Amino acid sequence: MEGSNAFRLLFIGLGLFVAGCSSLKLGETCSSGNVCDPGLRCETCPANGNTRPRCTRIQPLSPTSKVKGLPFNKYSWLTTHNSYAITSSKSGTGSALLSPTNQEDSVTSQLKNGVRGLMLDMYDFQNDIWLCHSFGGQCYNYTAFQPAINVLKEIEAFLAANPSEIVTIFIEDYVTSPMGLTKVFNASNLNKYWFPVSKMPKSGEDWPTVDDMVQQNERLVVFTSKSAKEASEGIAYNWKYVLENQYGNDGMKAGSCPNRAESPPMNTATVSLILQNYFPTNPNETGACLDNSAPLISMTNSCYEAAGKRWPNFIAVDFYQRSDGGGAPEAVDEVNGQLTCGCANVAYCSVCHLCSIITLLFLRLFFPNLSSFHVLLLNFQD
Numbered sequence: 047m048e049g050s051n052a053f054r055l056l057f058i059g060l061g062l063f064v065a066g067c068s069s070l071k072l073g074e075t076c077s078s079g080n081v082c083d084p085g086l087r088c089e090t091c092p093a094n095g096n097t098r099p100r101c102t103r104i105q106p107l108s109p110t111s112k113v114k115g116l117p118f119n120k121y122s123w124l125t126t127h128n129s130y131a132i133t134s135s136k137s138g139t140g141s142a143l144l145s146p147t148n149q150e151d152s153v154t155s156q157l158k159n160g161v162r163g164l165m166l167d168m169y170d171f172q173n174d175i176w177l178c179h180s181f182g183g184q185c186y187n188y189t190a191f192q193p194a195i196n197v198l199k200e201i202e203a204f205l206a207a208n209p210s211e212i213v214t215i216f217i218e219d220y221v222t223s224p225m226g227l228t229k230v231f232n233a234s235n236l237n238k239y240w241f242p243v244s245k246m247p248k249s250g251e252d253w254p255t256v257d258d259m260v261q262q263n264e265r266l267v268v269f270t271s272k273s274a275k276e277a278s279e280g281i282a283y284n285w286k287y288v289l290e291n292q293y294g295n296d297g298m299k300a301g302s303c304p305n306r307a308e309s310p311p312m313n314t315a316t317v318s319l320i321l322q323n324y325f326p327t328n329p330n331e332t333g334a335c336l337d338n339s340a341p342l343i344s345m346t347n348s349c350y351e352a353a354g355k356r357w358p359n360f361i362a363v364d365f366y367q368r369s370d371g372g373g374a375p376e377a378v379d380e381v382n383g384q385l386t387c388g389c390a391n392v393a394y395c396s397v398c399h400l401c402s403i404i405t406l407l408f409l410r411l412f413f414p415n416l417s418s419f420h421v422l423l424l425n426f427q428d
């Protein structure tokens with residue numbers, strides 16, 4: 047009698063335990079009381095007709111832990127457009143902010159979620175360098191988010207705590223004060239992670255491997271939009287090293303991936319990195335879940351074709367957490383699959399490789415006459 051009571055209690059306890067811990071997988075219906083697994087959040091996407099709240103992805107897989115040690119340009123990195131322009135933030139000046147915003151969480155949170163490319167607009171302002179979403183090359187109280195050093199220190203803390211991670215910063219550079227950027231990077235302690243311009247490939251070669259970059263502790267890659275700063279401050283001029291498609295509405299026309307005006311053509315073979323912008327001219331918080339879904343993935347294919355069959359290394363979006371399911375993290379995983387192992391998704395790399403090897407052995411067994419060329423075609427066309 048006593049024993050069976052104890053059993054019953056154990057079962058009830060177990061039941062409660064399981065119910066209490068129950069969490070939801072990708073695509074499952076969620077509600078405020080039903081929490082999604084880590085790396086997911088509960089979303090609807092009315093812009094796409096999806097009104098059922100479902101668990102959607104906010105984190106890509108870490109490509110360097112799936113396929114290790116490749117050159118830096120053989121990976122793709124989730125990138126946030128105007129990473130610092132965060133919804134409902136207040137201006138550091140105390141004034142009301144009138145600038146549009148492009149993201150929802152802090153740079154620290156973005157980095158934690160696997161964002162590895164950050165687009166930062168830097169201005170001279172109040173005798174310092176500020177992150178502003180402004181116009182006319184001038185920052186105002188009502189367009190000033192915060193001093194750049196705050197966000198640079200967040201990046202420094204992340205690099206210090208994660209010694210095998212690499213972060214890339216794209217500066218939209220309005221700074222004219224002498225050595226302005228160097229001073230703020232020095233003050234944030236980020237200069238110790240600096241990847242030197244001298245090591246950046248200049249004729250389309252591969253970058254150093256991610257292992258090299260980690261071993262040398264050269265884990266911060268910085269590009270500026272001002273060409274003169276490469277000579278004056280040792281900050282790489284963006285479009286010498288990175289091909290970039292058109293941003294804004296003109297860059298969202300399905301099926302085409304033209305270069306932005308400052309960038310060489312997308313198929314320029316002497317430039318090793320490719321950045322794909324995919325966000326509208328005016329940030330659209332409710333439209334982002336649609337943009338960041340199937341159309342984003344479709345654009346990676348258009349950009350692959352435009353870039354002479356090369357996949358984008360950076361995929362830059364607004365509201366990176368918004369989608370109707372897999373979103374920007376899924377796009378990055380798919381591109382990483384193609385880049386690192388020729389599979390449809392970096393998640394399948396190990397299995398996919400095993401399949402390739404088994405297929406190869408079988409083909410050799412039954413069709414000894416088949417040329418290696420044909421075998422390769424059979425394996426890698428998917």
Ligand SMILES: *[C@@H]1O[C@H](CO)[C@@H](O)[C@H](O)[C@H]1NC(C)=O
Pocket residue numbers: 138139140141187
């Ligand atoms: C801008 O903000 C600063 C405080 O950071 C304040 O001293 C200044 O008066 C403000 N300027 C205008 C034009 O409101």
Ligand SMILES: *[C@@H]1O[C@H](CO)[C@@H](O)[C@H](O)[C@H]1NC(C)=O
Pocket residue numbers: 225228229232237
């Ligand atoms: C930045 O720091 C380096 C050493 O880390 C130093 O040589 C350089 O003078 C500093 N530059 C400025 C503008 O502070």
Ligand SMILES: *[C@@H]1O[C@H](CO)[C@@H](O)[C@H](O)[C@H]1NC(C)=O
Pocket residue numbers: 093328330331332333334336
């Ligand atoms: C934002 O996106 C929604 C959904 O796609 C669309 O209906 C709306 O017109 C867009 N807003 C702007 C300002 O473009």
Ligand SMILES: *[C@@H]1O[C@H](CO)[C@@H](O)[C@H](O)[C@H]1NC(C)=O
Pocket residue numbers: 415
């Ligand atoms: C293999 O290919 C050669 C020509 O490349 C041909 O002469 C031969 O008959 C083929 N053998 C078989 C078993 O198909």
